[in-house]
Every structure is written in C-alpha cells, then in structure tokens.
Amino acid sequence: MEVVDARAALAPAISLVCAALVFASADNTFWRRFFSIAAALAKLVIVMSMLPGSLRGVVYTFNLVEFTEGVGLAFRADALGMFFSVVSSTLWLVTTIYAIGYMEREPNRRRFFGFFALCVSTTVGVAFAENLLTMFLFYESLTICTYPLVIHDETPEAMKAGRKYLIYTLTGGAFVLLGSIVTYQLAGTMTLSQPGILPLAAGRTTLTMLFVALIAGFGVKAAIMPLHGWLPSAMVAPTPVSALLHAVAVVKVGAFGILRTIYNIFGVALLRELGVCTWLAGLAAFTILAASVVAIFQDNLKRRLAFSTISQLSYIVLGASLLTPLAATAAIVHIANQAFAKITMFFVAGSIQRTTGKTTVHELAGIGFRMPYTMAAFTVAALSFIGVPLLAGFVTKWYLSLGALEAGEWWYALVMLASALLNAAYWLPVVYTAFFKTEPTAEVEVHEAHWTMLGPTLVCAVFVIFLGATVSVPGMPFALASAAVKFVFGM
Amino acid sequence: MTPWPPLLALLIVVPLTGAVITPVVGRTRAVRSADWSLGVMLATSVIALVLVVQVARVGPFSYVVGGWVAPYGIELRFDEFGAVIAVICLLGTLAMVFSRRYAAQAMAEQRIPYYYALLLLNLTGMIGFAVTGDLFNLFVFMEILSLSGYALVAVSGEKIAEMAAFKYLVMGAISSLVILLAIGILYALTGSLNMADVTGRLAGAPAAPLAVAFGALTLGFMVKAAAFPLHIWLPDAHAIAPSPVSAILSGLVVKVGIIGMLRVYQIAYGSGAVDMRALNHVLMWLGALSIVMGAFFAVFQDDIKMMLAYSTISNIGYIIMGLGLASSYGMIGASVHVFNHAIIKATLFLGAGALIFQTGKRTLTDLAGVGHAMPWTVAAISVGAISIVGIPPTAGFVCKWYIALGAVQAGHPFFAFALVFGALFIFIYYIRMVNAFYFRQPRDPAILEVTEAPASMLVPVLILASLCLIMGVMGSLPLSFIEPAVQRLLLPLGGG
Numbered sequence: 001m002e003v004v005d006a007r008a009a010l011a012p013a014i015s016l017v018c019a020a021l022v023f024a025s026a027d028n029t030f031w032r033r034f035f036s037i038a039a040a041l042a043k044l045v046i047v048m049s050m051l052p053g054s055l056r057g058v059v060y061t062f063n064l065v066e067f068t069e070g071v072g073l074a075f076r077a078d079a080l081g082m083f084f085s086v087v088s089s090t091l092w093l094v095t096t097i098y099a100i101g102y103m104e105r106e107p108n109r110r111r112f113f114g115f116f117a118l119c120v121s122t123t124v125g126v127a128f129a130e131n132l133l134t135m136f137l138f139y140e141s142l143t144i145c146t147y148p149l150v151i152h153d154e155t156p157e158a159m160k161a162g163r164k165y166l167i168y169t170l171t172g173g174a175f176v177l178l179g180s181i182v183t184y185q186l187a188g189t190m191t192l193s194q195p196g197i198l199p200l201a202a203g204r205t206t207l208t209m210l211f212v213a214l215i216a217g218f219g220v221k222a223a224i225m226p227l228h229g230w231l232p233s234a235m236v237a238p239t240p241v242s243a244l245l246h247a248v249a250v251v252k253v254g255a256f257g258i259l260r261t262i263y264n265i266f267g268v269a270l271l272r273e274l275g276v277c278t279w280l281a282g283l284a285a286f287t288i289l290a291a292s293v294v295a296i297f298q299d300n301l302k303r304r305l306a307f308s309t310i311s312q313l314s315y316i317v318l319g320a321s322l323l324t325p326l327a328a329t330a331a332i333v334h335i336a337n338q339a340f341a342k343i344t345m346f347f348v349a350g351s352i353q354r355t356t357g358k359t360t361v362h363e364l365a366g367i368g369f370r371m372p373y374t375m376a377a378f379t380v381a382a383l384s385f386i387g388v389p390l391l392a393g394f395v396t397k398w399y400l401s402l403g404a405l406e407a408g409e410w411w412y413a414l415v416m417l418a419s420a421l422l423n424a425a426y427w428l429p430v431v432y433t434a435f436f437k438t439e440p441t442a443e444v445e446v447h448e449a450h451w452t453m454l455g456p457t458l459v460c461a462v463f464v465i466f467l468g469a470t471v472s473v474p475g476m477p478f479a480l481a482s483a484a485v486k487f488v489f490g491m
Numbered sequence: 492m493t494p495w496p497p498l499l500a501l502l503i504v505v506p507l508t509g510a511v512i513t514p515v516v517g518r519t520r521a522v523r524s525a526d527w528s529l530g531v532m533l534a535t536s537v538i539a540l541v542l543v544v545q546v547a548r549v550g551p552f553s554y555v556v557g558g559w560v561a562p563y564g565i566e567l568r569f570d571e572f573g574a575v576i577a578v579i580c581l582l583g584t585l586a587m588v589f590s591r592r593y594a595a596q597a598m599a600e601q602r603i604p605y606y607y608a609l610l611l612l613n614l615t616g617m618i619g620f621a622v623t624g625d626l627f628n629l630f631v632f633m634e635i636l637s638l639s640g641y642a643l644v645a646v647s648g649e650k651i652a653e654m655a656a657f658k659y660l661v662m663g664a665i666s667s668l669v670i671l672l673a674i675g676i677l678y679a680l681t682g683s684l685n686m687a688d689v690t691g692r693l694a695g696a697p698a699a700p701l702a703v704a705f706g707a708l709t710l711g712f713m714v715k716a717a718a719f720p721l722h723i724w725l726p727d728a729h730a731i732a733p734s735p736v737s738a739i740l741s742g743l744v745v746k747v748g749i750i751g752m753l754r755v756y757q758i759a760y761g762s763g764a765v766d767m768r769a770l771n772h773v774l775m776w777l778g779a780l781s782i783v784m785g786a787f788f789a790v791f792q793d794d795i796k797m798m799l800a801y802s803t804i805s806n807i808g809y810i811i812m813g814l815g816l817a818s819s820y821g822m823i824g825a826s827v828h829v830f831n832h833a834i835i836k837a838t839l840f841l842g843a844g845a846l847i848f849q850t851g852k853r854t855l856t857d858l859a860g861v862g863h864a865m866p867w868t869v870a871a872i873s874v875g876a877i878s879i880v881g882i883p884p885t886a887g888f889v890c891k892w893y894i895a896l897g898a899v900q901a902g903h904p905f906f907a908f909a910l911v912f913g914a915l916f917i918f919i920y921y922i923r924m925v926n927a928f929y930f931r932q933p934r935d936p937a938i939l940e941v942t943e944a945p946a947s948m949l950v951p952v953l954i955l956a957s958l959c960l961i962m963g964v965m966g967s968l969p970l971s972f973i974e975p976a977v978q979r980l981l982l983p984l985g986g987g
Contacts, residue, residue: 170919
C-alpha cells in the first residue's frame with residue numbers, strides 16, 4: 001500500500017534545517033549543541049513514527065519536484081530504505097553526542113557540526129530516494145558534505161587525503177550519473193520502486209556495461225577492491241567523522257547503492273540471466289579475504305579498522321550478488337550489524353586517543369584495566385565480527401553461508417569461515433593486549449573517557465548484542481529486512 | 492495571426508536609434524546616458540516579451556520590411572530559436588543596471604556615454620541577428636555586434652585590454668570574411684539571399700561549392716562560438732573586458748555562432764541538398780574536445796574571470812555536441828542551453844565583477860575567505876557554480892541531461908561518457924573556487940573587512956542566481972517551448 005506522506009521528504013529535510021541553524025548560530029556553543037541534538041532526536045522520531053506503518057507494509061511516498069517528464073526529485077520510504085534510515089538516524093543521535101564530547105577543544109566546530117548534519121541529511125536522502133536521479137543527487141552531495149569533515153584538521157596530510165577522497169568519489173559519482181542516463185534511455189524511467197526495470201531486450205553487452213558502470217560508481221564508496229584506496233587515507237579525519245564515514249554514511253551509501261542497483265534497477269531475474277553477478281561475488285570474496293589479511297599487519301588501530309571496514313562491506317556486496325533470498329537478507333541486515341559494531345570500535349579508538357593519546361595497537365597494553373567499560377564494549381564488537389552467536393555479526397555470517405549453499409556455491413561458506421578466522425586473528429590480539437598484558441608503568445587507575453563519549457560507546461555495544469539476540473522477535477529491524485527481501489524476490 | 496507587424500521591426504529600430512542618441516544624451520552628464528540606455532532596454536524588453544508570447548502561442552511568423560516581399564525585400568522572421576532575444580533583453584537590462592556603479596570605476600568619465608552606446612549597439616546586433624530572415628542582413632548584424640564587441644573589450648583603455656581586443660578583432664574579422672564568402676557562394680548558386688528562398692532553391696546545386704559554402708559557414712560560426720581549437724581569442728577578451736561586458740560576451744555573443752549554426756541547419760536540412768553527416772561528426776568531436784580542453788585549462792587558472800572564460804568554452808562544447816548529435820533530445824538540450832548558459836554565466840561574471848569591484852582583487856589566492864565578507868554575492872556565485880556543473884535542481888542540469896540522453900539516443904554513448912566526465916572536470920575547478928571563497932584562510936585579513944556590494948550590483952546578481960534555480964525547477968517549460976522548433980528542424984531527417 002502506498003501513501004503520500006511528507007514525512008518521507010521531511011526526514012532528509014530536518015537535518016538540512018539543522019545544518020542551516022548550526023551555521024546561523026555562529027559561535028554559540030549552547031545553541032549549536034541544542035540544534036544538533038534536537039534535530040537528531042526529531043529525525044529519529046520522524047523515522048520511527050513511520051516504522052510501524054512500514055512493518056505493516058505501508059510505503060510512504062512524496063514527490064518534491066519534477067524537472068522534466070519523469071525526471072525529478074521524489075522520495076519513497078520502502079522497507080529497504082526504512083531499514084537504512086532507521087540505522088543511520090539512530091547512529092546519528094549517538095554520534096552527535098559522542099562528537100560533542102570529542103570535539104570539545106577543536107577549532108572550527110561550527111563548520112564541523114554544520115556539515116555533520118548535512119551528511120546525515122544526504123544519507124537519509126539516499127535511503128529514501130525514489131529514483132536513480134534523486135539518489136545520485138544525494139550521493140554526490142554526500143561527497144561534497146564530507147569533504148570539509150575529512151580535511152577538518154587542515155594539515156597537509158589531511159588536505160592530501162581530502163583530495164584523494166574527492167578524486168575517487170567524484171569519479172565514482174560520474175559513473176553513477178552515466179549509468180542513470182543509460183538506464184533512463186533503456187527503461188524510460190529511473191524509478192527504484194520496482195523489483196527491476198530494465199528489459200533483457202536492451203541487449204546483453206549494453207546491460208553488462210551498464211551494470212559495470214553502476215557497480216563501479218557505487219563500489220568506490222563501498223570500497224570494493226581495487227576501488228578502496230581513499231578509505232585508509234581518510235583516517236586522518238577526527239574520529240567521529242571516521243565513525244560516520246565508515247559505519248553510517250559514506251560507505252553504507254555505496255553499499256546501499258549496490259543493493260538498489262541489483263534489486264531495483266536490474267532485478268534478480270535479469271541478473272541471473274546475465275550472469276554478471278558471479279564476477280561481482282568473486283570480487284567481493286577476494287576483497288573480504290585480502291582486506292583482512294592486510295588488516296592483520298596494521299599497527300595503527302584506526303588503519304586496522306579501515307581495512308576491517310573494507311572487508312566487512314564486501315559481505316554486503318557478496319550477499320547481494322548471490323541472488324538468493326537468504327543471502328539478500330544477510331546483505332541487508334549487515335548494513336546494521338556492521339554499522340553498530342564498527343562504530344563501537346571507532347568510538348573506542350577515539351576515546352583511547354583522547355584520554356591517553358595512544359593510537360597504535362602495541363601501545364594498548366593494560367588499557368583494559370584503565371578503561372574497562374570502553375574495552376568491554378570493544379570486546380563485544382570484536383566478538384561480533386568474529387561471528388560469535390548471539391551477537392550481530394553471527395546473524396550475517398549464518399544467513400550468508402546459508403544463502404551461499406542455497407545458491408549452490410558452497411565455497412562462499414568457506415570464505416565466511418576463513419574470514420571469521422582472519423577477524424579473530426586481528427581483533428583478538430587487541431583484546432589480549434588490552435587485558436592480559438600489563439602496562440610497563442605499574443600504577444593503574446581507572447580513567448574512563450568523558451560520559452559523552454563513553455555513553456554512546458556502550459549504547460552501540462548494547463545494540464550489537466540486541467541485534468544479534470532479537471532476530472526472531474517480530475517488529476524488529478530484521479522483520480523490515482525480510483519484508484524488503486520478499487518484495488525483491490516477489491515472494 | 493501576427494501582432495501589429497511593425498513590432499518585429501521596432502524590436503531592432505528602438506535599440507538602434509537609442510544607441511545612436513545615447514552619446515548625445517550623456518554629453519553633459521554621463522549618468523544620464525545610463526538612465527537613457529536602461530530605458531531603451533526596458534522598452535525593447537517589453538516588445539521582446541510580447542513577441543515571445545506570440546511565438547509560443549501561434550508559432551513562427553515574419554514581417555516584410557517596407558512591404559517588399561521576398562526575395563527582393565528584407566524579411567524579418569521570428570521563430571522559437573529567435574526567442575533568445577528574451578535572454579538578450581534580460582541580460583542587457585541587468586548589465587545596464589550593474590554598470591551604473593561599475594563603469595564609473597572601470598573607465599574614464601567621458602567614455603561612459605560611448606560605453607552605453609556600444610553596449611546598446613551590441614545588443615541590437617544580437618537581436619537583429621536572431622530575428623533576421625536574410626543572409627546578408629545576418630552578416631550585417633553580425634558585424635554590428637562584432638565591431639561593438641571589439642570596442643567594448645578595449646573600453647577601459649588599458650594596454651592589455653587593447654591587446655586582447657586586437658586579438659579578438661583579428662580572429663573575428665577572419666571568421667566574418669569566411670562567412671561572407673559562404674554567403675556569396677550561396678547567392679551565386681541560388682540568386683537569392685532570403686533564407687527560406689535559398690532553402691527552396693538549393694536542390695540540385697552542384698555538390699562541391701555547396702560543401703565549401705557549408706564548410707565555411709560552419710568554420711566561421713565555430714570561431715565565433717569559440718570551439719576548441721578556434722577559441723584562442725576568447726579567454727583574454729572575456730577576462731579583460733569590464734565584468735558586465737564579460738557577462739554579455741560570454742553569455743550571449745558567443746551564442747551568435749550557435750544561432751548561426753542553427754540557421755545553417757535550417758537551410759541544410761530544409762533543402763535536403765546537403766549531407767550534414769560528416770559535418771555533424773566534426774561538430775560532435777569539436778564539442779567533446781571543447782568540453783574537455785576548456786575544463787582542463789580552467790583547472791589551472793588562478794584568475795577567476797579567466798576561469799569563467801575557459802568554462803564558457805566547455806559549455807559551448809556541450810551545445811555544439813548537442814547540435815552535432817542531430818537527435819531530438821540533443822538538439823533540444825543544446826537549444827535550451829543557449830538560454831540557460833547565458834543566465835548562469837551572467838550570474839558568475841556579474842558576481843565575479845562585484846567581488847572585484849569591492850575587493851580590488853581577482854585571483855583565487857587573493858580572494859580566499861571572501862565568502863565571510865560578502866555572503867550574498869558568494870552565495871549567488873555558488874548557485875551559479877552548482878548550476879553550471881549541472882547539478883539538479885538548477886538550470887544547468889536539464890540541458891546536460893537532455894544532451895546526454897541525446898548522445899545515447901543517437902547511438903553514441905561515448906559522447907555521453909565524455910559529457911559526464913567533462914562535467915566532473917568542471918566540478919573540480921568550481922569546487923576549488925567555492926573552497927577558496929569559504930574554506931581557505933584569507934591571505935590578507937583585510938579581505939574580511941570588505942563590505943557587501945552596492946544594491947545596483949547585488950540585485951542583478953541575485954535575480955540571475957534565483958533564475959538559475961527557477962529554470963532548473965521549472966525545467967520543462969523552456970524544453971516544451973523549444974520542442975516544436977526542433978521537431979520541425981529534424982523533420983526532413985525522418986523525425987529525430
């Protein structure tokens with residue numbers, strides 16, 4: 001059932017308003033914080049208010065403006081979009097609180113929080129985009145809005161990373177635009193409301209090239225190897241930004257774009273016919289393993305996180321390209337599972353850096369005694385990535401493996417297993433160093449980060465457990481993912 | 492039904508007479524010439540508006556000057572492509588307003604009345620060019636606007652301006668000669684100068700002279716339009732001229748080459764005697780090359796007006812590519828971009844002019860941080876930048892979308908590729924510009940003390956910036972307006 005409802009447009013718009021207010025509040029710290037948190041809350045309320053309807057199968061649509069025939073800005077909150085926006089608006093609230101604590105003494109906070117809000121506005125815009133053009137618009141805006149965040153420190157290193165980031169992502173954006181044009185020409189529409197719009201009659205070569213263009217375009221942000229180069233360098237950004245970039249906004253928008261391409265542009269049936277997804281699945285499997293191997297050798301905690309992100313994102317890509325319902329479920333829920341676990345880890349890395357100044361793994365000896373709660377949260381996230389049951393990461397791995405078997409491609413289940421081992425190989429040493437090695441200086445006292453940083457960290461860790469434990473509870477995000485899968489596979 | 496017929500003649504007579512009288516009016520007080528020429532432009536705008544509404548309602552119509560019918564008399568013909576006069580009048584009026592404060596600073600006082608006279612003459616030339624139905628008059632009007640254009644570039648009287656004007660003059664004169672040669676050949680072949688008449692009589696003409704004529708016409712108009720590599724006169728002329736003049740030159744005068752090309756197409760397709768396929772191929776490549784090279788050169792500029800000048804080459808490239816594709820989407824996109832680019836580029840040049848007027852600086856390095864001192868102007872420039880890159884919901888998007896669709900439609904997806912990646916390049920240097928205005932630390936803190944531009948400059952810039960948005964949101968309006976003309980043009984090709 002489709003309902004015209006302004007909330008579908010209001011959700012992206014509210015952070016836009018927030019950004020304007022933050023810019024207008026000049027250097028008044030109180031108002032800046034007030035607007036940031038109020039808008040984050042308001043957005044969460046708006047998105048959550050649509051959740052019950054969405055779970056019942058209601059789709060909220062809103063056409064904002066039409067430029068020419070069939071080409072315009074339109075919003076549509078379907079199950080997949082709702083899932084993504086629930087995740088991102090929840091995390092926005094948490095990250096905003098964390099950022100307020102983290103950025104306490106940083107310069108240029110107005111610019112930071114203004115663009116921070118814009119990022120989330122555009123992310124939800126991507127989630128709710130009704131057509132490829134709207135999606136492209138928000139996809140590109142996100143690139144622009146994250147740039148000032150990446151270069152926040154304005155050091156030569158940051159500027160260089162920013163430039164690299166722009167070159168990668170803008171090139172990707174150009175491919176997306178190119179894909180949109182060709183899609184419109186072939187299908188006569190760009191809507192994302194159908195389970196596939198392209199006809200096979202368009203020709204195999206054309207369709208394959210179109211697929212490559214769109215996947216390459218979105219794949220830059222989803223950091224599929226070899227398009228991942230920008231991501232580790234963008235680590236110079238302040239930690240809340242890395243968290244936002246890696247867990248919520250940028251990379252997930254790329255992954256989400258790939259999901260939309262596979263499920264709503266091409267459609268499962270057409271892709272099975274074309275057979276291009278086997279290649280994509282192979283590439284994703286390669287990325288999962290290769291990025292993990294690289295991660296083992298990173299001593300800088302944030303760099304290790306970056307390569308872990310690259311590896312984890314390809315779970316989503318792999319799940320989507322297997323073209324089976326179970327694997328698709330895994331791909332969609334992994335948007336949330338990876339987000340909460342990864343953001344927990346980034347929060348921890350940021351807290352450690354702010355309170356102790358340490359950034360590398362080998363320096364972390366004994367940190368578990370100084371910051372017990374922080375490191376407990378980290379452990380939960382690490383176990384989730386390894387795939388321990390009852391934690392979020394397990395759900396993904398389970399369904400993805402089942403989906404691989406369902407597709408008759410059992411070797412991807414082995415990839416999952418290998419990835420679990422690799423994850424253990426680079427996360428457990430961190431936990432081990434933190435809890436079982438003692439600091440050279442004997443004196444140990446508990447010294448946690450400020451509550452604005454510790455609180456969000458713990459909340460996210462709790463979510464990791466929550467997402468893993470409530471899979472079969474009705475009304476939970478998992479149900480939304482199932483609904484999306486049913487729609488896509490016409491079940 | 493046509494409106495009171497002399498209206499079409501008045502469209503030319505009013506500004507022409509106005510231009511001649513301007514120096515007389517401003518003889519004692521220069522400011523009077525500003526008021527006078529603004530009044531003339533407003534009157535012309537009213538006439539133009541009536542005519543555009545008329546053409547939208549009933550389609551093309553013509554007026555025979557003095558009652559002498561074609562092919563002997565002079566015919567003025569007004570069709571949808573001619574509706575570009577609306578933009579000419581709009582930009583002309585705004586440039587007049589903008590010049591009130593700007594001219595006083597940019598040139599000696601005794602030159603001001605002549606400046607306005609030249610501006611009016613230039614606009615008259617363009618209006619005449621757009622509405623004439625006669626090849627020889629086309630040439631005459633082209634010369635009126637070219638000659639006044641050379642003078643306008645040099646109007647500041649500085650050495651460098653004279654150099655730029657001279658370069659412009661040499662290239663302009665050569666291209667005019669080439670066009671004149673082609674017109675001569677067509678006259679020799681058909682015995683007529685009336686375009687409709689020529690179209691009718693071309694069938695059966697020998698192929699070799701025809702090819703020379705159409706090749707020469709295209710070459711000449713491409714120089715006027717500054718397609719790469721025939722662009723060398725443009726950057727200096729556009730960057731050095733006073734900003735209101737740059738807006739007119741970049742927004743409108745280069746379009747003369749495009750409108751000329753449209754007329755060439757009307758003759759070629761209408762007569763069916765000329766095979767334009769080879770030429771179209773050349774145009775497509777010229778367009779793609781212009782897009783990429785214009786963007787490439789612009790990336791390395793530090794002077795904002797130089798950057799904008801190179802950006803014009805890219806945008807003309809889009810239009811030329813759209814024409815060369817010869818598919819309906821491409822043609823529509825190209826024709827609308829003639830209008831939209833004029834608005835966008837005028838926003839940018841007038842905005843840049845306001846920055847230069849207030850700060851006295853013109854490079855990105857020196858202007859760093861100016862966004863905090865002149866928020867409105869820089870916001871307008873940013874809108875223009877977003878628009879020219881072609882990001883929805885702005886005016887630039889609609890055209891580029893259509894041209895890209897046209898490339899796919901014509902079976903040349905490679906050109907859609909070139910277009911999109913050209914846009915990416917363009918994006919990069921406009922990001923550089925906006926980045927400098929807002930995010931870079933000012934080189935000289937004094938720039939933060941600068942105040943916002945005076946109302947006579949700020950208001951035109953803001954009007955144009957809002958038009959950039961309006962033309963984007965209501966993008967279907969110009970598209971549906973121009974569509975019948977394009978369909979008519981492409982009809983002999985079997986639709987489009």
